Each structure stands twice: as structure tokens, then as C-alpha cells.
Amino acid sequence: MTRLWTRSLAAQIVALMLLALAVSQGIAVLIFWDERGQALWKAAKSEFLSRTASLAEVIEASPAALRQDMIDASATSYTRFWVSPAEPLDGAAWQREAVAQIARPLPTLTRKPRRPEAELAEPARTTGAMAAAADTRLAWTPLPAWAWPLSRPAKFLRLDGPDGMGLAVRLDSGDWLNAAFVKKMSDSPWTSKSMVSLAVTAAILSLIAVFVAGRIARPMRRLAKAAEALGRGESVAPLPESGPDDIRHTAEAFNRMQERLQRFVEDRTRMLAAIGHDLRTPLTSLRLRAEFVADAEAQEKMLATIEEMRTMTEAALAFAREEAAAEDTRTVDLPALVGSLCDDLAELGHDVTFLEGTTVKYRCRPDALRRAVRNLVENAVRYGERARVRLARTGESIDVVVEDDGPGIPGEAIEQVFAPFFRIETSRNRETGGVGLGLSIARTIARHHGGDVRLANATRGLQATISLPLVA
Incomplete structure (x- = not known):
């Protein structure tokens, strides 16, 4: 999962958009649900007050013998009515009475009645402070004239429980009609x-x-x-x-x-x-002009120096021409390319051995890469008597490894030998040869392919490696 998050832009955008959706939806649901709960509460309160007012008028207009029957007939699974001779004053005591009334089964119900104790939590007060807070919370509130349809006084009580309310209405006889409503009107918003x-x-x-x-x-x-x-x-x-x-x-x-x-x-x-x-x-x-020098020894030295300069100039020109030539990049069989080069050099009498391996398809500029490998192999043959060439594949690169049996290179000169026209005269054998551009050209070609050339002294001889990156 972490790898997908760090490597996939789509995964990051999807995750962030879903997170934004969850947060925005959660906030919207909370706001909507609160508004919905308030709207349901107001509607339930309005219906509760209207129904209680209608029952009070019906009771006063009917014979006393029918009062209890009308009260029982008006009861529902979440509403109860009863008459008390005295005005209810203690909110906590009235709530306990309401719990008992609602717990009483309806006369017409045949199924097991709902137990409102799970909804109306009986106040548990163990200290004076909690009792005072409960009394304050369960205090009766007189209903104003604009909120109550009858002319007789009434008072309202918000019960200590989910969506519960109570109402007490004074009748003409002096008794009080009590009404209790308990109904959970808001379930979980995640339907x-x-x-x-x-x-x-x-x-x-x-x-x-x-x-x-x-x-x-x-x-x-x-x-x-x-x-x-x-x-x-x-x-x-x-x-x-x-x-x-x-x-x-x-x-x-x-x-x-x-x-x-x-x-x-x-x-x-x-x-x-x-x-x-x-x-x-x-x-x-x-x-x-050197041809007209009379001193034969001086003339020979001058001509040798001029020839060396000419060789270096021709090498520089050849390098510039190859740089200017735009060779197309194509996919080749790398072992076949290196193997054919080794076979050509072996036919010329050089001691070159190629250790064949698995087939590797590689996208490169074949002529340039062939020249880079040729420079390393010729150096190995010239300075190390023989060359052993092989391919080695690592996790991120394919390496062309050239090993020889020569004396190696001093550690402080390993990087210097890549400088153009730099040669080590005394650390190799007596056949120096070249103008000092071989390694420089090989590294330039390798770096143009995104790789590099490394030199390392082995137990016997020198190991030169062209490291080429694997491209997906």
C-alpha cells in the first residue's frame, strides 16, 4: 500500500478526493441530521400539544364516567395520558410517574409492550450537586399564550431522555391532565x-x-x-x-x-x-623546415615530435568527426555485438577471450558502443598481454567487463588516465602506443548512454567495466 501511494499519482489523487468526500459528507450529514432532528422535534411537539389540548377539551365536554375510557383510547405506544388531583411540581418525580405510565401496556395491545426504560434513563443522582442540576434541567416551563391553543394554563417539561417531553394542563374541575411523550425520532444517519x-x-x-x-x-x-x-x-x-x-x-x-x-x-x-x-x-x-636541419640527431627528434603532434591531431579530428556523426539508436543483441568484436580482434592475432552468457537485448548506438569496448580490449591486450571479456547483469545495469593480466594502474592515477592525451609511461609495459584518447573516448561514449567506465585493480591485472543502465 505504501509503495502504491508513493509511486502512483492516481492513487494519491483518488485517496485525497475520497478523504475530502468523506470529510465533507460527514460534516454535511451532521449538519443535516441536526437540522432534521430539530425539525422532527418541533413537529412532534406541535402535534403533542395539539393532541393534548384536544383531549382536554373532549374530557371537559364528556361525562366523568367516560373520562378514563377516553384517556385509554387516546394513548399510543409512545404517548400516555393520566389525570392527577394536584398540580405536578417536582419534575423528577413526575418523570418517574411518566416512566411507570408508559411502561403500562395498552389495553388493545396483544404483543409485548415496548419498555421505555431503555429510552428514558431514570436519573441517578448520588450527590447534592447532581440533584440540583437534575432539578434545574427537569423544571416545568409555563407555556405562553401564543404556543398553547387553550385559554387555561399549561406547563411544559423536557424529559431527561431521548426525545421525551411532558405536559400538564389544568382542567375546569381543578384536576390536572398529564401527558408524556417518549419516541426516538432520529436513528443513525448512516442508513x-x-x-x-x-x-x-x-x-x-x-x-x-x-x-x-x-x-x-x-x-x-x-x-x-x-x-x-x-x-x-x-x-x-x-x-x-x-x-x-x-x-x-x-x-x-x-x-x-x-x-x-x-x-x-x-x-x-x-x-x-x-x-x-x-x-x-x-x-x-x-x-x-625540419627537413633542412643539418644536424641529423636534432632533425630526427624534431620529426618525431612533429609526427607525435600529427598523430594527436588526427586522433582529435577522428574523435570530432565521430561526435558530429548522428548515429541512430536501435535495439541490438549486446552479447552478439561484443562477441563479434572479440572474434575480429582474435583473428588479428590478439589474445582475446569472450565468455558467452545469456542473450541481452539493449537499446544503444551500436557503432559508438563497439568503439568503446574495442578501446578497452585493445588497451588490455597492449598493456596486459590478453583480454577476458564477459557480460554481467546487476539489478540496475548491464556491465561489459574487460580483464587483463597486466601490472595494473597506480591508485592515484585511476581517474587521471581518463583525461585526454594522458598516458602512463612507466607503469605499463614497454609498448606504450596510442595518444591517450582511448579511455577518454570510451568514458564519453558510455556516459552518452547514461552509464560510465570504471577501472579497478584486481588480484591479477586490471579490470575495466563499462556500466550501462537498464532502461525499461
Whole structure:
């Protein structure tokens, strides 16, 4: 679940929208339910007062012998009426009487009567403070003329329980008609209908959230894929500059960045090619002048130096030409590419061994990668007598490992050897060769693929590794 939350934008949006829905619905239900409860209470109170007033008028207009029958006939499962000779004053005592009245079964009921004790909690008072608070809470309130339809006095009592109320009306005879009402009018707001409505709303919001997240994540995934390809040196088509402002501005910024990077690389490559080309003229002039030097030993040294400079210049020009050439990226069989290179070098008489492994399909620029591997293998053969090449797959990369049996490289020079034209003359064998661009070119190519080249001294010889990232 945590992995889904951290990796999925859709999951985060859905979760946040559902949370907002739950909070808003909860608040709305509480507000609605409170208003509904108040409306039900007012309606029940109005009906209770009207019914009690009608019963009082009927009792006064009927013979005394029929009074009890009319009172019994007016009773319901949640309403009881009785007559007391004296005015009720103690609210707590009156509530106890009301509980007893409602507990008494109706004459017409054949089923087991409902026990109102579960709804009207008998006040349990153990201290004077609680008793005083209960007496205050259960105090009688005279009904004003505008709230009571009869001219005779009446008083109202809010019972200590759920949706309970009491009423006492003075009759013309001096007796008091008592009425008690106990009915729970508000159940849980989370009914089956409300839960179904909430589930349907949540499902609709989830679909909308998934759609919105897809519209946001799709251009972001496209941008991430383009950035990864650009970092690997591939030619990336400009991203479509459409959609909302934020996404459009991001695409525009990426396209501008890609254009600037390409222009920078092209300018640098052209400058390097121009410098290498322009050096040819003075080198040719120096060589011609060296031919007229009388001292044979000095002439030989001068020509050797000029030849070394010419070799370096040609290498720089070759490197610039390859940089300027835009090779297409395609998927190749990496073991076949490396194996064919090793076979070619072995046919030329080099001691090169390729340890075959499983097939690995890899998207790269084959000619450039082949040159990087060739530089490492040729270095291994030149300085370490032989080369053993193999592929190793890790969790995040595919490695091309080249091992030799040479003396290795001093630890302080492991990074220096990647500098252009840098050579270690005394730490290798006597065949130095090269101009010092091989490792530099190999690392440049590897980094253009998003990887790198690492060197490490092994127990015997040097281990050079081209590490290439695995791309989904």
C-alpha cells in the first residue's frame, strides 16, 4: 500500500478526493441530521400539544364516567395520558410517574409492550450537586399564550431522555391532565440508502480522479522518457507543447533545454574539428623546415615530435568527426555485438577471450558502443598481454567487463588516465602506443548512454567495466 501511494499519482489523487468526500459528507450529514432532528422535534411537539389540548377539551365536554375510557383510547405506544388531583411540581418525580405510565401496556395491545426504560434513563443522582442540576434541567416551563391553543394554563417539561417531553394542563374541575411523550425520532444517519449514495459518489469521484491523474501523469511520463533518452545521447523529437499552462510551460522548457544542449555540443564539436584541421598547416610547415636541419640527431627528434603532434591531431579530428556523426539508436543483441568484436580482434592475432552468457537485448548506438569496448580490449591486450571479456547483469545495469593480466594502474592515477592525451609511461609495459584518447573516448561514449567506465585493480591485472543502465 505504501509503495502504491508513493509511486502512483492516481492513487494519491483518488485517496485525497475520497478523504475530502468523506470529510465533507460527514460534516454535511451532521449538519443535516441536526437540522432534521430539530425539525422532527418541533413537529412532534406541535402535534403533542395539539393532541393534548384536544383531549382536554373532549374530557371537559364528556361525562366523568367516560373520562378514563377516553384517556385509554387516546394513548399510543409512545404517548400516555393520566389525570392527577394536584398540580405536578417536582419534575423528577413526575418523570418517574411518566416512566411507570408508559411502561403500562395498552389495553388493545396483544404483543409485548415496548419498555421505555431503555429510552428514558431514570436519573441517578448520588450527590447534592447532581440533584440540583437534575432539578434545574427537569423544571416545568409555563407555556405562553401564543404556543398553547387553550385559554387555561399549561406547563411544559423536557424529559431527561431521548426525545421525551411532558405536559400538564389544568382542567375546569381543578384536576390536572398529564401527558408524556417518549419516541426516538432520529436513528443513525448512516442508513443503507446513504451508504449506497456515498459509495456511488465515491466510485464516480474515483473514476474522475483516475482520468485527471492520467491526464497529468501522461505528459509527465512522456517528459521523463524524453529526458532519459536525451541523457543517453539519443535524438529526441520535440515534446508537444499543448495542454494546461503548467504542462505546456514544462514541455516548452524541456524543448528549449534540448535545443541549447544540442547547439552547445555541435558548437564544441565544430570548434574541436576546426582546431584540429587548422593545426595541419603549421605541422606540415614545421615538417618541411625540419627537413633542412643539418644536424641529423636534432632533425630526427624534431620529426618525431612533429609526427607525435600529427598523430594527436588526427586522433582529435577522428574523435570530432565521430561526435558530429548522428548515429541512430536501435535495439541490438549486446552479447552478439561484443562477441563479434572479440572474434575480429582474435583473428588479428590478439589474445582475446569472450565468455558467452545469456542473450541481452539493449537499446544503444551500436557503432559508438563497439568503439568503446574495442578501446578497452585493445588497451588490455597492449598493456596486459590478453583480454577476458564477459557480460554481467546487476539489478540496475548491464556491465561489459574487460580483464587483463597486466601490472595494473597506480591508485592515484585511476581517474587521471581518463583525461585526454594522458598516458602512463612507466607503469605499463614497454609498448606504450596510442595518444591517450582511448579511455577518454570510451568514458564519453558510455556516459552518452547514461552509464560510465570504471577501472579497478584486481588480484591479477586490471579490470575495466563499462556500466550501462537498464532502461525499461
